Amino acid sequence: MQDFASAGIDATIRPRSLYVTAAFLSFVFSVALWFTGHRDEGLFVGMWVPSILALGAVMLAPARR
Secondary structure (H helix, E strand, C coil): CCCHHHHHHHHHHHHHHHHHHHHHHHHHHHHHHHHHHHHHHHHHCCCCCHHHHHHHHHHHCCCCC
8 A cells, every 4th residue: 555655656756856857957057157148048048947837837737627
């Protein structure tokens, strides 16, 4: 019984970590662009972070009936 519970938790953590990792990498890339003098590009890439997290929330939300 415990195996099914841990499998359910693992099945939700992996996709969630994909979106969080993508958002974090976008943030790091944005900061790198900003501090290397590409400020406009850094702002553009920085706007991806909430978009990636919102996409993850929508995709991982349970289906409503």
